[in-house]
Amino acid sequence: MFRRRLTALVCSVAALGLLATGCGDSDGGTPAAEKGTGKVTFWSFVKGSDKVAEAFNRSHPDIEVTFEAVPSGQEYYSKLTNAVKAGTVPDVAVAEFAQLPEFATQGKLEGLNDRLGPLVEDHFPESTRELVQLGGETWGVPRDAAPLMMFYRNDFFTSHGIDVPTTWAEYRTMTGQVRKADPKARGGVLYTDNPGLLTALAQQAGSQWFGTEKDAWKVSLTDAPSRKVADYWGDLAGQDLVHSLSSLDPFWTSVQQNRTVAYVCASWCAGAQQATVADQKGKWSVAPVPTWDGKPASAMYGGSSFVIPKGARNTAAAAEFIKWITTDPEGMKAWVSTGTSSMFPADPRLVPVTKSAFPTDYFGGQDIYAVGSESYKSIVPGWTWGPVMGTTNTAVVDRLP
Structure with a gap:
């Protein structure tokens, strides 16, 4: 269903005039x-x-x-x-x-x-x-x-014997283990109001939504990598293995209430979480974002x-x-x-x-910038943003699950 919505989106975006800018x-x-x-x-x-x-x-x-x-x-x-x-x-x-x-x-x-x-x-x-x-x-x-990272509750993973995933196949397994360990908890979030994360994951998979050809814009939101990402996250949401939430207060409330114990975000989430969920200091760690083939690949x-x-x-x-x-x-x-x-x-x-300016105690002394640096080095090149992203993002959000 989610992929069909993305396919329908191409007509909406093309109508915006992207192909002649x-x-x-x-x-x-x-x-x-x-x-x-x-x-x-x-x-x-x-x-x-x-x-x-x-x-x-x-x-x-x-x-x-x-x-x-x-x-x-x-x-x-x-x-x-x-x-x-x-x-x-x-x-x-x-x-x-x-x-x-x-x-x-x-x-x-x-x-x-x-x-x-x-x-x-x-x-x-x-x-x-x-x-x-x-x-x-x-x-x-x-x-x-804003390189991608995976944030996870190290105490929850350790107490339930859950391994930190390195591939998206392992990530899916992890989400099932989280729900089994605590029926109210989930190991991920698909944002219902913000297409930014989904876009980044498409880039990580090798998608190129926008490009130029003979001084004109071209668009393809449904290339093979995008379809793979849409199918994957649509399935996780459809199987109730991840939350479908707004990226603002509902998401942070789920973290505060121990209902989200792992999620994918960017480097800036570390500071946001420290400020928003201060009482969970020492319980969180960061890891490289999972990849499709186990080889380093990231996005912003x-x-x-x-x-x-x-x-x-x-x-x-x-x-x-x-x-x-x-x-x-x-x-x-x-x-x-x-x-x-x-x-x-x-x-x-x-x-x-x-x-040197960021306190390390919230993440148990972990050097989150080391993880961020490796993620930054492995960002998949070739990504270009389109010329009317505000309208494009609105169209994507309208078709999220």
């Missing part, structure tokens, strides 16, 4: 050699952005960053679109990886090849670079990655970048700010200064910075 033009802003000084406006919904702007201002007297908090989700992207139309854009704005192509293809971003292209080439792996490079142009600089569930919107007034200083907040150790320290974030930096060289 090209990349917007850009002159790349002001000359790359110009030194950035002056005032910079900064829009972001990412937690800690205000602290990052303050830290930058203290160490860069020639540039003054003014931060403005903005709503997250579609409300923010609509606000940014309206600002581009009105000529009132900020100099720097956040853009999640999944939303960046829409703004790039519609000509809403400044090209960054001259100013920041070499930085992106030098600091980020291919699987991340290709999320911000389209049509031969660099449109953003990655901030955080989330992640963001920073862009310079089309029409920005101070692109030179904006580029200096973006460079600092994405690739400088001091900038990364500012992001994790609260000590509660488990963000995984898109620049692998900054992992020691975030690792």
